[in-house]
Amino acid sequence: MMFAAVEVQSLGVISLNLWSILFSLLNLVILFVLAKKFLYKPVKKMLNERQATIDASYKKAEEAELSAQKSKEEYEKRLESAKDEADDIIKNAVSTAKAREKDIIADAKEESEHIIRQAKENAELEIKRSQEVIKDEIVDVSTKLTEKLLEREINMENNKDIVDSFIDELGEE
Secondary structure (H helix, E strand, C coil): CHHHHHHHHHHHHCCCCHHHHHHHHHHHHHHHHHHHHHHHHHHHHHHHHHHHHHHHHHHHHHHHHHHHHHHHHHHHHHHHHHHHHHHHHHHHHHHHHHHHHHHHHHHHHHHHHHHHHHHHHHHHHHHHHHHHHHHHHHHHHHHHHHHHHHHCCCCHHHHHHHHHHHHHHHHHC
């Protein structure tokens, strides 16, 4: 029986009080309304602002990436254009150098042909002068020989002596 008495007493402690439940529910609703107004809305507002900031950062990052991509593409186009331009400049320089080389070779050939012609003309003039000098000397020698022959009487011994003296004179001159 002792057990029964303890059970009765336990039921009295657990008893339900309707006003206490209503008051607890009213406190819970007021606490919920206050929490919603002073905690949830500011926190939600702060989270929304934070999300907006993050979204703006992502948008700026995407724009920066697109801008960087465009810059990279433009840079690659300019680089390709610069390479093409450099190739054109090199080709033009090579063709100009080849043309200049041909001109220089042609000028050198023309100059060498001119020098050769000039040398031939000079050689021919020297040959003609030498021939004239030789002719003049032959004429002089012939005249001297004739004079010597005419001075002396013509005979074989005299002829021999005249020719020998003439040769000696030529050797001395």
